[in-house]
Amino acid sequence: MSDLEVALLARLLEKGQCQEAKKHQVLLERFRQAKWIEPSTRLNAWVMRPDARAAVCARLDQLRPAWREDAQLLRGAGLDPLNPAHWPTAAALRAPPSAAGLVHRRTWNAATSAGSKSTSRIVVRATLTDDWSLRGRVNCRTMLDTPEGAVDLHRLTQQLTEFSIPERGWRNAAAYWAKCRL
Numbered sequence: 001m002s003d004l005e006v007a008l009l010a011r012l013l014e015k016g017q018c019q020e021a022k023k024h025q026v027l028l029e030r031f032r033q034a035k036w037i038e039p040s041t042r043l044n045a046w047v048m049r050p051d052a053r054a055a056v057c058a059r060l061d062q063l064r065p066a067w068r069e070d071a072q073l074l075r076g077a078g079l080d081p082l083n084p085a086h087w088p089t090a091a092a093l094r095a096p097p098s099a100a101g102l103v104h105r106r107t108w109n110a111a112t113s114a115g116s117k118s119t120s121r122i123v124v125r126a127t128l129t130d131d132w133s134l135r136g137r138v139n140c141r142t143m144l145d146t147p148e149g150a151v152d153l154h155r156l157t158q159q160l161t162e163f164s165i166p167e168r169g170w171r172n173a174a175a176y177w178a179k180c181r182l
Contacts, residue, residue: 134167
């Protein structure tokens with residue numbers, strides 16, 4: 001209900017009036033009892049009383065202390081601060097984008113609008129990858145230690161003629177070792 005109240009109070013401050021709707025009935029009755037609004041000459045419309053501006057701002061400060069900054073943020077993102085459905089988005093817009101783990105470099109560049117002539121202005125916290133693949137053939141007992149267990153690359157080579165390890169798998173590998181008989 002607070003997002004609805006914030007949007008309705010913002011509408012009163014910005015437009016000076018609001019239309020009566022079923023979802024606003026309880027709020028409009030409270031605003032009328034607080035003497036913030038009065039009936040308009042138009043049917044089903046309410047106008048804000050001129051002396052109620054400070055009280056409405058105080059109520060908005062109580063409901064959402066950063067309502068002015070959030071309204072500007074919503075407008076900057078092309079959203080309407082007078083729409084109650086857009087207010088929950090403000091927290092997500094305020095938070096810095098974050099990614100954890102491994103993120104492909106092109107995906108990161110697309111998400112942060114970075115290109116060949118401009119770099120990302122957002123700090124990278126994830127490990128950027130190019131998703132290369134390591135292909136090989138081994139002729140001696142070669143093992144790759146992974147979190148799931150050891151992988152015998154020589155046996156893979158015998159069965160498939162070669163092996164392929166993607167970058168994400170290689171980065172997760174704990175060790176790479178070989179035992180060759182000369």
